[in-house]
Structures are given as structure tokens and as C-alpha cells.
Amino acid sequence: xxxxxxxxxxxxxxxxxxxxxxxxxxxxxxxxxxxxxxxxxxxxxxxxxxxxxxxxxxxxxxxxxxxxxxxxxxxxxxxxxxxxxxxxxxxxxxxxxxxxxxxxxxxxxxxxxxxxxxxxxxxxxxxxxxxxxxxxxxxxxxxxxxxxxxxxxxxxxxxxxxxxxxxxxxxxxxxxxxxxxxxxxxxxxxxxxxxxxxxxxxxxxxxxxxxxxxxxxxxxxxxxxxxxxxxxxxxxxxxxxxxxxxxxxxxxxxxxxxxxxxx
Amino acid sequence: xxxxxxxxxxxxxxxxxxxxxxxxxxxxxxxxxxxxxxxxxxxxxxxxxxxxxxxxxxxxxxxxxxxxxxxxxxxxxxxxxxxxxxxxxxxxxxxxxxxxxxxxxxxxxxxxxxxxxxxxxxxxxxxxx
Amino acid sequence: xxxxxxxxxxxxxxxxxxxxxxxxxxxxxxxxxxxxxxxxxxxxxxxxxxxxxxxxxxxxxxxxxxxxxxxxxxxxxxxxxxxxxxxxxxxxxxxxxxxxxxxxxxxxxxxxxxxxxxxxxxxxxxxxxxxxxxxxxxxxxxxxxxxxxxxxxxxxxxxxxxxxxxxxxxxxxxxxxxxxxxxxxxxxxxxxxxxxxxxxxxxxxxxxxxxxxxxxxxxxxxxxxxxxxxxxxxxxxxxxxxxxxxxxxxxxxxxxxxxxxxxxxxxxxxxxxxxxxxxxxxxxxxxxxxxxxxxxxxxxxxxxxxxxxxxxxxxxxxxxxxxxxxxxxxxxxxxxxxxxxxxxxxxxxxxxxxxxxxxxxxxxxxxxxxxxxxxxxxxxxxxxx
Numbered sequence: 001x002x003x004x005x006x007x008x009x010x011x012x013x014x015x016x017x018x019x020x021x022x023x024x025x026x027x028x029x030x031x032x033x034x035x036x037x038x039x040x041x042x043x044x045x046x047x048x049x050x051x052x053x054x055x056x057x058x059x060x061x062x063x064x065x066x067x068x069x070x071x072x073x074x075x076x077x078x079x080x081x082x083x084x085x086x087x088x089x090x091x092x093x094x095x096x097x098x099x100x101x102x103x104x105x106x107x108x109x110x111x112x113x114x115x116x117x118x119x120x121x122x123x124x125x126x127x128x129x130x131x132x133x134x135x136x137x138x139x140x141x142x143x144x145x146x147x148x149x150x151x152x153x154x155x156x157x158x159x160x161x162x163x164x165x166x167x168x169x170x171x172x173x174x175x176x177x178x179x180x181x182x183x184x185x186x187x188x189x190x191x192x193x194x195x196x197x198x199x200x201x202x203x204x205x206x207x208x209x210x211x212x213x214x215x216x217x218x219x220x221x222x223x224x225x226x227x228x229x230x231x232x233x234x235x236x237x238x239x240x241x242x243x244x245x246x247x248x249x250x251x252x253x254x255x256x257x258x259x260x261x262x263x
Numbered sequence: 264x265x266x267x268x269x270x271x272x273x274x275x276x277x278x279x280x281x282x283x284x285x286x287x288x289x290x291x292x293x294x295x296x297x298x299x300x301x302x303x304x305x306x307x308x309x310x311x312x313x314x315x316x317x318x319x320x321x322x323x324x325x326x327x328x329x330x331x332x333x334x335x336x337x338x339x340x341x342x343x344x345x346x347x348x349x350x351x352x353x354x355x356x357x358x359x360x361x362x363x364x365x366x367x368x369x370x371x372x373x374x375x376x377x378x379x380x381x382x383x384x385x386x387x388x389x390x391x392x
Numbered sequence: 393x394x395x396x397x398x399x400x401x402x403x404x405x406x407x408x409x410x411x412x413x414x415x416x417x418x419x420x421x422x423x424x425x426x427x428x429x430x431x432x433x434x435x436x437x438x439x440x441x442x443x444x445x446x447x448x449x450x451x452x453x454x455x456x457x458x459x460x461x462x463x464x465x466x467x468x469x470x471x472x473x474x475x476x477x478x479x480x481x482x483x484x485x486x487x488x489x490x491x492x493x494x495x496x497x498x499x500x501x502x503x504x505x506x507x508x509x510x511x512x513x514x515x516x517x518x519x520x521x522x523x524x525x526x527x528x529x530x531x532x533x534x535x536x537x538x539x540x541x542x543x544x545x546x547x548x549x550x551x552x553x554x555x556x557x558x559x560x561x562x563x564x565x566x567x568x569x570x571x572x573x574x575x576x577x578x579x580x581x582x583x584x585x586x587x588x589x590x591x592x593x594x595x596x597x598x599x600x601x602x603x604x605x606x607x608x609x610x611x612x613x614x615x616x617x618x619x620x621x622x623x624x625x626x627x628x629x630x631x632x633x634x635x636x637x638x639x640x641x642x643x644x645x646x647x648x649x650x651x652x653x654x655x656x657x658x659x660x661x662x663x664x665x666x667x668x669x670x671x672x673x674x675x676x677x678x679x680x681x682x683x684x685x686x687x688x689x690x691x692x693x694x695x696x697x698x699x700x701x702x703x704x705x706x707x708x709x710x711x712x713x714x715x716x717x718x719x720x721x722x723x724x725x726x727x728x729x730x731x732x733x734x735x736x737x738x739x740x741x742x743x744x745x746x747x748x749x750x751x752x753x754x755x756x757x758x759x760x761x762x763x764x765x766x767x768x769x770x771x772x773x774x775x776x777x
Contacts, residue, residue, distance in 0.1 A: 040312075041341040042331050042350075048338075088738070089436030098734060105735040106657055123734070132579050138518040139507040147336060154333050155383060157507055160430075160500015163518050165440040169580025171733040175440055175500065177431035179382075187385065190354055195382035196429035197500025210336050250733075253579040 047212030051229030053129060053149035054204055055258040056215075057240045060121060062224040069097045069120045072225070075216040076202070081193040083183035092174040094202040095124040095217055104249060124217075125172040125202040126249060126257030127151045136167035142199070149230075149258070150204045160197040169250050170257075173201045230258060296369035304359040311340065311348050311355070325352060325380075353385045361389045393541060396770030397763040403615065407762065411755045418752010421745045422497060430500055432745045439729040439740035443750055444498035446721035448491050450600070451757075452571045453593060453720065455487035455528065457601010459564035460631050466557050472627065475772075476609065476620050478543075481536035482764035483605055484564070488529040490757035497749055517573045524567045531560045536764075544771045568593050575728065583661035583728045586649075592642040593720070598635035599689075600716040602628045603709040610706055612765065618772040622702075629705055633693035636712055640686050643719070660735075661727045670737040675726055678718050685715030 063069060076082065076095050085091050101108045103121040131151050134144050141157035142164050144150070165173045179196045187193065191207065194200050205215035218225045228235035237260070240246070246260040304310075310317050312324065328350040331337045340348045349355050360366045363386050371378065400408075425432050435442045461480035464470035496502050513519050535556055542549035572590035575581070606628050609620040650658040663669050665679045692698040692708035699705055731737050742750075 038343045040343055042327075042337050043339050043341065044337045045339050045349075048336070087431075089434075090431055091437055093437075102734040102736060105733075135515050136518065136578070138513055138516040138522070139504075139511045140513050141507070141511075143334065145334070145336065152333070156329060156333070157504070157511065158501060159504045159507055160502075161495075161498070161518060162440040162500070163516070163574070166575075166581065166729075167578045169578075169733050171438070171580075174437050175435075176429065177433075177435065178429040189385050189388035192353065192383040192385065195379070196431075199500075206336060210338050250580070255579065 045210055045212070049209045049212055049214075051148050052231035053229065053258060054127065054209070055228065055230035055237050055260065056204075056218070057226045057237045057246065057260045057262060058122060059224050059226075059240075059244075059262045060119060061262060063120050063122070064115075066097060066120050068224065069122055071220045072122060072217040073097070075220045078186065079188050079191060079205075079208075079216050080203075081180075081184050081188055081191055083180035083193075084185060085178075085180075085183050090177040092176065092180065092200065094174070094200070095122060097121065098123045104247070107247070121261070122217075123170070123172070123249070124259065125151065125168075125204075126170055126255070126259045127202075127204055129256035129258065130254060132167040132169065132255060133164035133173070136163045138163065145206075148209070150206050150209075152203055152206060153198075153200055155192075155194055155198045155200070158198040160199065162199060164199055169253050169255060173199050175199050293373065296373045298369055299362060299365040301359065301362050301366075303361070307359055309344070310359075311342055322378075328352075352380060353388050357386065357388055361387070363387065393537075393544065393767050393771065396767045399770075400766060404762075404766065408759060411759045411762070414755035415752050415759065418749045418755065421748045422752070424745065425497075425749065426502075430498075432743060434741050434743040434746055436738055436740060438732045438736065438738040439726065441498075441725055441729070442740055443722075443742040443746050444494045446725040447750055447753070448494035448498070449571060449593075449724065450717050450721040451487045451491045451494065452525070452568055453597030453716075454601045454604060455484045455491065456564045456568040456594065456597045457599075457605070458484035458487075458532070459561055460598055460602050461605070461628070462557065462564075463561050464627070467561065470627075472621065472623050476605075476624050476628075478536055478540050478768045479608065479612075479620065479765065480601075480605060481532045481539075482768055483601070483608065483761065484532045485529060485536065485764060486757045486761035487601075488525055488532070488567075489760055490753055491525060492529070493753045493756065494750070497753060517570060517577060521567075521570050521574060524563065524570050528560070528563050528567050531556060531563060535560060540768060540771055544774065546775070565594065568597050575724075580733050581728050582657050584724075586646065588642055588645060592639060592646075595635050595639040595642055596716045596720050599632050599639055600713055600720075602632045602635070603712045603716075606632070606709045607706060607713075608761075608765065610702060612769055616769045616773060617776070618769045625702070625705070626700065629693060629699050629708075632709070632712060633690070633699065636686060636689050636693060636716075639716065639719075640683075640690065660731050664730050664737065665723055665727045669731060672730075672737045672739045674739055674741060675723065679723055682715045682718035682723065685711045686719065689715055 073093075073095055077084070080094065082092055082094055097120045100112075100116065100119065100121055103123050127150055129149065131144055133142055134140075134151060137143070138161065139157050139159055141154045141159070143152060143154065145152055160175070162175055165175060176194055176196045176198055181187075181193055184193060205213070205217075208215060213219070214227055218227045226236050226240055228237035230237060232238065240262065241260055244262045246262050248257045248260055251257070312320075317324070328340065331340075332350050338350050340350045342348065357363065370376075421432075433442060433444075458480035461473050461477050465473035465477050496505065499505065508519060508522055535553055538553055539549045569590045572593040575584035576586060576589040578584060606625055609625050609628075613619050647662060650662050660669060664672070665675050667673070668676050689708050689712035692704055693712070698708065726740050729740065
């Protein structure tokens, strides 16, 4: 009946008006209150290092045995609270040693010299310029930072779907299949651990770069690793790439990895 | 109506069960928690923001901090009073408030809030080192 | 109409109780998984997707298979299928619910699932998969429920349902295409990087879905007064026959491409599955069983004498369902991850808790399916009284 419907509509209108009254009044009150207070400002640390695209050059000729690799892995694992799990299925690795045939499958030739056959290669996340893992993530929990090109993980947002792990052509990512805390040898208080159910990987030591320090593996590498801005023509990494023959992993896929290997 | 006895007795039983928290805990209301400040916190006198702001919005502030640090890499926070802080839960907040059990946990336990921050962020940096 | 699902005989309640027990066991194990983490499964750093996602992929196919009853009836006026469209739609609902549950069960942080909607990422295929699966679920619920209710009240269904029904047909194709796109767009996984993956998924779906539907129809005929119809079952069987032939043909195409080109990276995944690689060969007996089952299925389905014998037809459907499940479920996932991008072989075997949780999800799906079919059959029986 018409009068019934009219009553209902009138009631609805009045109710919505009443409901919006409080928030609107509150908003005005808030503005008046905080009108005089200066707003907080967020800014980068003064010493922070910046680049258009961070890149790393690894001089594989300077790696002779696993003794040259261990300090790098140790440094990364220690400062980032990377756990050491006994069960190989649950292992977490950010940077590790691989054989030539595993680091560069399909590329490694035959009849190589003994030195090259036994040379340790280090592998890590390549922080690609065109990362398939970032495309895959349904929540942008893994993202490529616009300011400096590092591919980072936001552990607060990750839902643990592991699509990024399937997408990565380099096997660079690890998943926390269980709580990692019991397996961390010595907790570094200045960096958080992770919890079960999220994916993690090398982050090019973004937290160190923000304070003006080079990545830990670069620092302990005694010159074997070089780190710098790929798009700065004067940088050391550009110099090395210009003067040496370098290869990148699975270059043909077009992900544009930022880690170059001098061979 | 049919089955009047069953319906009414069913409603009464439901009301008793639903109101269980109220009548079981009558007269046992827990008092509001008392928070203890460490010596360092007392000496600092003021937190990153005012006490009223922190009481009402410390969670939102931490949200802003985490997006800024993780997603943009900006780590310095300049409060309205002009003081600069490093945006870190474990290393700034817990630096002064290192007594999590007597400070943070008191209110969280009272309100039955269980923030999962501590699954990752170290909750006792001073003890660990 | 829901009251039709809670009125049943002893066998009905017995079956539902049995399913509830399996669900209970699965649920308890899931609580363990929530507490401990996904470490209770057989998943590893190298094989990060396993039994849960395998079942999810297979069930998206079964859900899409429901379109094979809807399409001929609504688009081509094949009146015979009018009796059974509701069964196809209800099968789709139960399957999609299982799919979504398998995803939830597989997540490392399931309480954050809404992040997918809050921080939606249009470039992620997983986002689109969520959209199309949920959309298909709602479409089928709305269409199925309203059409059935109209039938019960012996009126024509509301006209606004027609465009939704037409929409559900390409939508069904899209759910499985998008699921295939999850896999075939990943640059690091050669086994999945093939244009024929989406067509193969659809072919396998149109074999498995209608095969399950045929089995359900035969069971319905036995336990109720509603007969879906001999002609309807035979038409479905012909669809299954064509689909399973195409599925096996597509697979043989893959084998030719890999082995005639002789590219190691392409051959390695198929070698791992069918003859083993680097000393690992746990999947070899399973894959050959799958191939045998699908071949037997083809012979029984294509041959009209065996197809028209409904006893043999039932066996053929079981055989095809199992064969496609192994092929698309186990084979495709394990084969994609092994060997790894670093060319290592770390074998993945699902663990017992993982299997129990998966069984719990299947039982939940069958619970929903049974309840929905009870309602549909109840309405049909009412009308014929």
C-alpha cells in the first residue's frame, strides 16, 4: 500500500541521516582540536644509500673453495635470523652455494677445466627488473620498490599462498613450514624473525642500505662481490660489466636479473 | 501454540546459557590494569606521541610505521614536537618500554587482545643481548 | 526447499554420518596444521604446491564439467537434458565449494585471506581465479535454486535468470582457463609452459565432470523414485567419450613435442613422471596406471556395445574419473616442480595428515552434493506423484 511504503522510506531516510550525524560531527570536532598541532613527518635516514636499480656483480673467478662462500652465507643468516632446520624439506636459504650445472642449467658445457667444474657458485634472489614473482602475488605482499628496484617481502601481508615460489624461475624463495624461532642459532635483536606460514628471500639488505651500509655478504666478501647502481654509468658495477664478460641466470626468460656473474 | 511447554523451557535454558558470563562473574569485575614504566621511560617523560594519542592510536601509528619502513624504506619519524625517532617496534618502543610483561601485556591481557606482532618482532631485545 | 534435505531414510542418514566422521577427522588434522604450520604435509622448499592444489585443480575441472548439461539444453534446445541440468548445476556448486576450501586449507596464513580483496592485484592470475570461482559459485546457486523452485511450483522460472544462465556457459569455460593460466604463464616452469595446457584442462574436465554426473545419475536411479533417463545418460556418455579421447590426444601431442625436439629441459619432466629421473621414480607406477585407466576408459566409452551396457558404463566412468584425477592432480603438479629450477630432484610424497585433511574436504563436498541432490530429487519425486 502506498502509505505503508512511504512510511518505510521516510523511516529509512531519517535513520540514515541520524546515523551519519555522529561521524560528521566527530570529524568537525577532530579538525578543530588538531588544527594547531604540527603534523608528524616521515623521512628517510640521512645516511641512506639510494639507487635507481641496485645490482650485484659476483666475480666467480675469485671463488676457489667452499671456504670462500661460507662467510657470505654465515653473515646473511646471522643478521637476518635465518633459521637452520634439520629437515631438508623445510630449509630456508637466502644465499647459498650451488654447482655450476645447477646455477646455470642448460648453459653449463662439457669438457670444462677442473677448476670450473669444482668452483662454487653462489645463488640468491636476482631482484629482477621484470619479476614474475611480483606479477604473481595476489596481495602485493611481494613488490618491487619503485625507489630502488629491490624486490621485497611484506611479511605482514603475505597470505602464504606460495604462488611466488612457483613463479620464481630461480628457486630463490623459501617458505616457513613451521615456526622458525627454535632453529635460529643466535637471534639478532635488531632484525625481526619471521613466523610460520610466510615466504621469505634475500632482500639485498634493504635495512642496511637504509642506514648507509652495504649488504652483509658484499661486506664480508673481500672484494669478490660488488654492489652498486645499475643505471649509474659511473658505478663500479657498470665498470665491471663493461670490462668483463658476464652472464646472468636464465637470461633468455627476459626477467632481467640484476645479479651478474663474471666467468 | 503447539509444544508450548518445550518452546518456553527451551527459551529459558537458552537465556540462562547466554547470560552465563554475566551471572557467573557478578561481583568479580577486574579493575583496570596498572601500568609500570621503566626508569628509562620515566626519564624520557614523553613518548613518541602524547600519552592520550598513544593510548587511543598506538596501533594505527605502528601500522603507519610498518608500511613506511617495509614498503618505502623511510625509517625516520619526526614527531610534532620536532624530535626524531627511528621507526622500530623492538628497538625504539621496547628500548624504553623494555618491561613488556608489566606494560604492554597488562592492558592486552585485560582486553583479551593478542597481537601477533611478537611472532616475528623480538619482544625482549634487552634480555636477549 | 531445504527441508527436503533433512528428511531421509536410514541409508541417507547413515551415509551423511559416515561423511561427517571423515570430515571430523580431517578437521582435527587441520587444527593441527593451523597450530604447527604446513610442515605436517609432505611439501618442501622445492615442491611448494602439492596434494591440496592438485585436488583443487582437478575439482575446478569437475565444476566446469557441469556446463556440459547446461549448454546443450539452453543453447541448442536439447530438451532431453531438461531433466538433469539441475544436477549439473548442483554438482558445480559442491565442486567449487571444495575448490575454495582446498585453497584455504593450503594457505600459510588463512586468516589473512581478505588481503586478496583489500589489496587486489589485477596482474595476479590468482586474484582473477578468486573472482571467477566465487562468481561461478554464486551464479550456480542463484540459477540452480531459482530454476528448481520454479519447477517445484510448476511455473516458468523468472525471465531475469535467462541472461545469467547464458553467462554461466562461458563463465564455466573461464574458470578452468583461468586456473590453467595460473600455471601456463610462469616462466620458470617448462612443464606447464604450453599453450595446450588450458585446452587440455578443459578436455579432462569435460571427461571427469560428466563421468561423475553419470555415476550420480545411476545411483539416483537406484536410491530414489526419480530416473534421470537412459537417453540423458547415454548423451552424457558420448560427451565423456569425445572428451577423454581429446584429453589423451593432447597428452600425446605433448609427448611428441618434447621427445621429437629432444630438448632436455622439456623431456626431463615427462621422463621424471614416466621413467624416473636421477634415481627418483615414485610417480612412475601412478602415471602408467593413469594412462592405462584412460585407455580402458576410451575403449569402453567409444564402443557403443560397452557404453550402452549401464553396468560397464559405470565401471568406465570410475576408471576415467580416477585416470584423469591421477593425470591432472598428482602428475601435473609433481611433474611441474620436479626437476627444480636448479635442476635438482627432491621427490614430493603427500604425508598422511595431508591426505586425511584432503579426504575431509572431499567428504565435505560430497556432503553438500548429497544434500543438494536430495533436494533436487525430492522436488522431482514430488512432481511425479
